[in-house]
Amino acid sequence: MTTAAIIGGGVIGGGWAARFLLNGWDVRVFDPDPQAERKIGEVLANARRALPSLYDKALPPEGKLSFHADMAEAVSDAVWIQESVPERLDLKHKIHKLIQQHAPRDAILGSSTSGFKPSELQEGALNPGQIIVAHPFNPVYLLPLVELVPSAATPDAVTQRASALLTSVGMKPLVVRKEIDAHIADRLLEAVWREGLWLIKDGICTTEELDDAIRFGFGLRWAQMGLFETYRIAGGEAGMKHFMAQFGPALEWPWTKLMDVPEFTDELVDLIASQSDAQSGHMSIRDLERLRDDNLVGMMRALKKSGSGAGGTINSHEAMLPDPEPADLPVTVSRRIPQSWTDYNGHMNEAKYLEAAAQATDRFMEMIGCDAEYIASGGSYFTVESHVRFLNEMHEGDALTITTQVLKGEGKKMHLFHRLLGSDGKLAATVETLLLHMDMKARVSALPSDEVAARLTAYATAHAGMPLPEGAGRHVGQKV
Template identity: 65%
Template sequence: MEQGTVKTAAIIGGGVIGGGWAARFLLNGWDVRVFDPDPQAEEKLAPVLAQSRRALPSLTDVALPSEGRLTFCDTMSEAVDGAIWVQESVPERLELKRKVYQTAQAAMSPDAILASSTSGFTPSQLQGCATRPEQIMVCHPFNPVYLMPLIEVVPSPATDLALVEKAEGILRSLGHYPLRVRKEIDAHIADRFLEAVWREALWLVKDGVATTEEIDEAIRMGFGIRWAQMGLFDTYRTAGGEAGMRHFMAQFGPALQWPWTKLMDVPEFTDELVDLIAGQSDAQSGHMTISEMLRARDDNLVGMMRSLKANDWGAGAVMNAHEASLRAGTVLGAHLDELEDVSAPLLTVRRAVPLDWTDYNGHMNEARYLQAFGDATDRFMEMVGCDAAYIATGGSYFTAETHIRHVDEALAGTLIEVRTQVLAGAGKKLHLFHEMYDGDRLLATGEHFLLHVSLETRRPSDPSEAILAALARVSGAHADLPRPDGAGRAVGQRP
């Protein structure tokens, strides 16, 4: 999304999927208009928005844009008028979807994207009675839409490819991973895998081989974790050892002839089978409410995706790319030379407190204060030129002393800002004072003394002339600032 430009998305159908779309757009700074004839639509959307506001900001190490404006519209025409993106998420009835497109296209811009969340219909089917079939495509998400990266983008031969590319760019700006489906096919790609696994699971329960809980344990304790970070083919490639995929296929190819699955057969959906599966499911997780399960799901997804993020892998790489776009054009992505005024403490961190940063007391773990201040130091180093490229030449700063004061609480989701003042910056020495705020509320301070070192000798050394000049500029500008409260204090010393 362009910096400083508010864009509008229209959501047609405010159920679980439509609500997830609304949350993803809204929390990325878009204005969102929702049309749903259900008189309880606003009430039903509220918990989805609450869940997304708790979870999505935890994925990124930089704050999301300011939340957009949410409006519930009385008519579909009102919702789509002027919208750049129109997302249809109504029930899976073809005649209903076609009526939506006829109404929407009469009021929406020809240049806007008209996307369907359908998991089953192809775009050619959806385009049947459309005024402008070239405007319609499938953008099939995965629940929860506000967290899961994958969007299956499916055009038909009639779809305008320029609009498809525009849609993919917008999806990336929201932190999604758009996967272009090469050919139209029922259920697209991912749901076909899910359907195959679902059919086999039904047989295993029906035949008494496993319970619903045992099947779930087989997935989440085994291949589910592997698939989450490596997918199917890379998983099997590694199973082939150094010889790779060819060895794996030669070794396990004959198994395709064995009766290992019943994927072509479907058990009859009798009342007995439904009762059996529903009863086992109740025994498995009936001790939790659905709200509790959704909270746990989001916490687990955030934790796993943040782990992948640290390795720049899979869904984590998508999040890193999204973060880079959020930093671009802001102080958090700027070099010192790009800032005209450095007379005030510099903004070095602006982010939400992630879910996994809290402790048993429900507030931010003390170790995470050090991480936040360490991130602030790293960001300051980048600003003055001690970035990855410079460090690769053999010089860096090492922290020699740290003093953190915990002034007030920070809870999960708190939007924190760290502002950094240079107390001294000359020669080998760098003395920083960080202040962490929630709005105007001071949460903590961090005082850090660093030495520039040679990575070859591991001994103190002079930094480059460019870094010295940058430090002189900031330290000179900060020399006139009042000495911050708490600077130089000993541990336990009262004001």
């Protein structure tokens, strides 16, 4: 197991702990807060519910989580150490010095700081080149972006290794070319935040109306294309040059108050706090977090399908995840059930049983050589008929494992029987499906390639000695 040490177990530190833990790392936490274990436990519960829902393959088995009263014990033998203490430079210097007295010299010491430059963090350090800014975004266990900021004193090898380690746990490291206060993303957020404060102070809108302007409009565009690609489209066929020529002069108009900050008077604070309470005070913070996570999973899974934005990061990480160990029957699906697969009864929607079985069929097709390259060449299997038996409930977050048995594999036909197993290993459903091999150019049935036929025959022969599965050959309404 690879070990990560988390120094500071607040919202960000807890998110880091969950990110590493759910990707198979052992995690040691140091935080003097007596409530740290409870707080991280609550963050981890949300992470266990949300992160696996992004993937169609199983994440690695969880690592071991431990809490330590001794910082030296927490950082010993750690490969990655993440500091997430409050934003006080003197405190960070003190903590870094203590860490470096006990940590392995080749461990990476990442700081979650949102504002300090790495050169400031490295001042007076025992090993300056070990320290790098690794600024994540909340929730850390779900959002992939992490701003990785080196200084002139940071060896390239450290930056490259840090980037590789973060990529291995499903994150998207953005290496900042030059260190700057607040890095990249927070400078953009600060600009929107400042302007938002003025709009509310001047009575132009409420907190809810300002949030509506973001979430019903440009926020949806930004999730997939960011700022400049969005504006490129706004320029029409003429592209970015046309957009800048058309809207560039507006930058000189006196629209913004970005260079000024409204004074944080008691009246302004009370105004914003009261509007925020009216907007979402009916929900607890944990309920809001779960709502946020469910929405993020839904949007990120949509992006996953197209490979856009964060979806591309999920696809790349998923390709790194190992396939299940081989068994008598091949495991063709191993994943968690996402929230979006459940219905008003609280269990997996009946259509999703068939969707899961379709994923199992696709995986089995890959196993016999009918993969994306083969399909692009003009051959594939098309489903002719399926029969589903619903035997047990499955709920969000449950582990889903599917095994596939070949009942027949000869000529143009491929006859499969999928067993859907729940977290307890009990049979939750079976899906029997018959497929025909097709010539996709002529759109008629045809024999598969010799290689695909040979692989299918090998599975059919291996499975021929197995008993016919219970439920095979059934039809709707047949008596038990």
